[in-house]
Amino acid sequence: MPVPLRPADLASRKLAGLPITVLTAWDSLSGALVAEAGADAVLVGDSLAMTVLGHATTLPVTLEEMLHHTRATGRGLASVCSPGQEPLLICDLPFLSYQCSADAAVAAAGRVLKETPAAAVKLEGAEPETLAVIDRLVRSGIPVMGHIGLTPQSVHQLGYRRQGNDDVSREKLRRQALALQVAGCFALVLEHVPPELGADLQRTLALPVIGIGAGEACDGQVRVTADLLGLTSRQPPFSPPLLPGRALALEALRSWVGSWPQPAQAPPAAPATRPATPAAPHC
Ligand code: KIV
Numbered sequence: 102m103p104v105p106l107r108p109a110d111l112a113s114r115k116l117a118g119l120p121i122t123v124l125t126a127w128d129s130l131s132g133a134l135v136a137e138a139g140a141d142a143v144l145v146g147d148s149l150a151m152t153v154l155g156h157a158t159t160l161p162v163t164l165e166e167m168l169h170h171t172r173a174t175g176r177g178l179a180s181v182c183s184p185g186q187e188p189l190l191i192c193d194l195p196f197l198s199y200q201c202s203a204d205a206a207v208a209a210a211g212r213v214l215k216e217t218p219a220a221a222v223k224l225e226g227a228e229p230e231t232l233a234v235i236d237r238l239v240r241s242g243i244p245v246m247g248h249i250g251l252t253p254q255s256v257h258q259l260g261y262r263r264q265g266n267d268d269v270s271r272e273k274l275r276r277q278a279l280a281l282q283v284a285g286c287f288a289l290v291l292e293h294v295p296p297e298l299g300a301d302l303q304r305t306l307a308l309p310v311i312g313i314g315a316g317e318a319c320d321g322q323v324r325v326t327a328d329l330l331g332l333t334s335r336q337p338p339f340s341p342p343l344l345p346g347r348a349l350a351l352e353a354l355r356s357w358v359g360s361w362p363q364p365a366q367a368p369p370a371a372p373a374t375r376p377a378t379p380a381a382p383h384c
Contacts, residue, residue: 108189111320112308115308121142126143127149128153128170129180131177133181135326136178136187137181143178143189144193145170145171145219150166151335159256166195191222191223192219194210199224199231200234206237206238211243221243221245223245224246225254236285239286246290250264263295264294271298278310287308288310289311292314293339296315296317298315298316313340331343332347
């Protein structure tokens with residue numbers, strides 16, 4: 102029986118030159134889909150704030166909501182995998198659940214590990230305060246995946262623009278990646294940076310580099326499943342859809358809706374003696 106992937110195994114996958122695939126999920130339906138598709142790891146990303154909950158950014162999603170969606174995703178994985186064979190489940194720590202203090206971060210990440218089947222958390226950034234938080238989490242026994250480059254929780258500072266476009270910012274990203282490795286992250290998400298930087302970090306770090314919009318040369322790739330399936334209205338330029346999922350679903354649903362009313366049927370005979378009751382209000 103194959104042994105399920107644990108956070109620390111990703112580094113051996115890198116050493117062995119085996120690619121790592123990570124897909125996001127947000128509920129039991131999407132969890133079952135990505136597990137059945139064979140993803141090595143499943144990320145309940147805070148992108149669910151935008152793709153599923155209808156927010157304009159990832160900032161509003163709460164820890165309670167992340168826990169709720171991670172539990173649902175875990176049930177989806179369990180529904181299609183033998184016990185103990187589920188892909189590695191990772192949960193994003195939402196905005197302000199880890200930035201205020203290391204204590205708050207341990208409490209938030211501790212709830213993820215205690216109250217959901219996730220075995221690791223992901224958080225954004227590599228400023229000195231964030232590195233201190235990661236160090237504390239790792240020393241508390243909580244595996245952490247880092248995330249630099251385009252970091253959507255900093256949208257009001259960085260926008261959704263590609264990062265690492267000049268020598269200074271590329272050098273900063275190199276230093277941040279190394280600092281995250283030293284702080285003890287088990288892997289690093291690198292989002293929307295030049296492909297040469299993705300290749301460079303893949304070569305120079307022992308840490309597995311999981312890219313999205315960071316070129317093909319990374320150790321692994323992560324994608325937002327709703328983007329891959331073409332379900333979102335805001336498609337990131339670096340993550341093209343594999344199929345026009347929204348258009349296909351709309352076509353099918355419109356054809357079902359348009360197939361009604363069915364051919365007229367004879368109305369049931371009204372009882373002769375009962376007075377007509379007023380119609381119930383409809384919403
Ligand atoms: O929230 C998310 O889905 C992510 C991926 C883009 C890696 O962080």
